[in-house]
Amino acid sequence: MAFLNINGRSVAYRLLGSEANPLVVLAHPLGMSQAVWDDVLPVLLPRYRVLTWDLPGHGASQAWGERPITPADLAAEALALADLAGAERFHFAGTSIGGVVGQQLISEHAERLLSATLTNTGAVIGNAELWNTRAGRIRVEGLAAMSEEIVPRWFAPACFEAKPALKAGWCTQMGRGDDDSYARLCEMLGSHAFTGKLSGKPVKVQLLGGSEDLATPPATLEVLAAELDGAPLEILEGVGHVPSVEVPGLFAEKLLAVMAVDLGDVGNQGVDYATGLETRKQVLGEAHVARSTENATSLDAPFQQMITRLAWGELWSNDDLTRRERSMITTGILAALGREELTLHLKTAKRIGLTEAELRQVLMHVAIYGGVPAANHAFALAKELGWGDAR
Secondary structure, three states, X not given: OEEEEEOOEEEEEEXXXXXXXXXXEEEOOOOOOHHHHOOOHHHHOOOOEEEEEOOOOOOOOXXXXXXXOOHHHXXXXXXXXXXXXOOOOEEEEEEOHHXXXXXXXXXXXXXXXXXXXXXXXXXXXXXXXXXXXXXXXXXXXXXXXXXXXXXXXXXXXXXXXXXXXXXXXXXXXXXOOOHHHHHHXXXXXXXXXXXXXXXXXXXXXXXXXXXXOOOOOHHHHHHHHHHOOOXXXXXXXXXXXXXXXXXXXXXXXXXXXXXXXXXXXXXXXXXXXXXXXHHHHHHHOHHHHHHHHHHOOOOOHHHHHHHHHHHHHHHOOOOOOOHHHHHHHHHHHHHHHOOOOHHHHHHHHHHHOOXXXXXXHHHHHHHHHHOHHHHHHHHHHHHHOOOOOOO
């Protein structure tokens, strides 16, 4: 876990995975913490860089302070963290109040989003009286006392039966939060709605809900879907308010499907330039791509466009292999052929996160199947580029 100072507050976050992978930002529900994503991370990390953070007064993030909290404040935290990760555009997924953060991003910052998966949330959640009453009780009774009443609403009964320790664990987590920050977030939910603010936004959106969700039942998601111009909605049977905890495998599967690049009918139509350019920037870095573009002339500009569409659009944007796997294949082929681009892809292998052991095995395969001289040259070049420690 790391910390970033945002507007005078310490915000706890995790930034995991290769910088060459697309970024996905995950926002947790009210009263919980970024730990709700722990069981999803192993599925996401081979293909995505993942950023999670704790909301104000939750987990390890500092309490909010005296002024009211707005959805814009929470979205600003998400954007500050995405900027820290160096991501111009990113995928977003949020549950409950995390979904409210997503709606703010869709409404005001659609150009930053590659996709948005909103789960167990609504354009309007509850009503002002409900949230103001809860805020008042929290300030008097405290989170620790009220957790026994609130936590059972998060999970389907069958989930509690299958995982008896779940209730006590999340009651403990909730009880550690800052009472006033939680109360201010309740007041935010009671005073802000996204009715009429989400239509016509150019963002790929998927809505997920739970059939057993008491806090944001399917009807609430149906209203949100209408606000989002009929965005697709899937209700997960037997699931409550927090699918990433209740059914992490299923949730990860749904999220991966949303975030996968839609290459369309590649055989008949190919892949558009913008898709290839997005991937090329992620894998090689924006600075390298900018230099290549600036150095292009009338002679090779069409060539640069072609490799962007074919190599980076049709191949590297395809999810059948991870970018780590593609890096090993590409490095091995270039090493065996002795191509000039090996230097670039040895640098890219570092950016993607290949280990020294993985690169060694790639080049030893080159030695056996492509020739010892080719491997010897590749090993020497890799050492020049900083691979390996002196013995």
